Amino acid sequence: MKREICMLCKRECGVNRKKTLGFCNAPYGIKIARAALYFDEEPSISGTSGSGAIFFSCCPLKCIFCQNDEISLKNFGEEISVLRLVEIFFELEKQGAININLVSPTPYIPWIKEAILLAKEKGFSLPFVYNSSGYEKKESLAELEGLIDIYLPDFKYYDNQTAKEFSNCIDYVETAKETLSEMFRQTGRNQFDQNGIMTKGVLVRHLILPFKEEESKKIISYLYHTYHDDIYMSIMNQYTPLGNVKDHPLLKEKISPIVYQEVVRFAEELGVINAYIQEGDTSDTCYIPSFHLEGVKKEENLI
Secondary structure, three states: OOEEEEEEEEOOOOOOOOOOOOOOOOOOOOEEEEOOOOOOOOOOHOOOOOOEEEEEEEOOOOOOOOOHHHHHOOOOOEEHHHHHHHHHHHHHHOOOOOOOEEEEHHHHHHHHHHHHHHHHHHOOOOOEEEEOOOOOOHHHOOOOOOOEEEEEEEEOOOOOHHHHHHHHOOOOHHHHHHHHHHHHHOOOOOOEEEOOOOOEEEEEEEOOOOOOOOHHHHHHHHHHHHHHOOOEEEEEOOOOHHHHHOOOOOOOOOOOOOHHHHHHHHHHHOOOEEEEEEEOOOOOHHHHOOOOOOOOOOOOOOO
């Protein structure tokens, strides 16, 4: 896969990243903002020991309401080498991570592939999680076949007009369906170990947005009628309006408990059983990780 002329995501900028930046602003190489144990994923991803989450900078979707806007919209982070990424895998394993959670990795697929192969040559055996927006190019995902154990995509919208308004893309729905199909082709039905930790499969996240509960129902219906119980869903109520959308006519509001329960009830009545739901008020900034380059620089004598 060519690295200079970037066609990794559905934006297909075609820029030479050695010379200029494309839509996502990713450099030629790897840029990350945090590498640390993370405990706020779904229970089958975090477990009790934590997921080894590596937060990549420069997301190509750039939703205007992004909870991680510091790294996705403002592109905060530090460039590292492939060899440093391999070291981080091993450092997180020594800290007790049960998997390596690659968060928003899309612009870095060739470098990630190289790092995973090098790590496996050195005996690394933790599962790899590909945690993304769902706005992927299936040909790029195919490069990772056999290397990713768990796919953790979002399915954000079921109306391309909403996608255009909130993420500046007009083909999100079709792309998300293609993305999910490719992910499922690679992993097959979900598998868990004896402790209920996911070892293989697909878990699709859907964050309910204000005044978009009918789209949420369409997404849940599509997922269930297409994949039935072969995948898991995560139906999320944690939308938190941050400063960049505080005056937006729709996005300035949290969703109400009544709306969330309505969507959950719809899923139950549809027959969905393999789903995570959130209890209480999770729409708070305390659930948003801080980004100050934790775990990015090498810690001496750790490996």
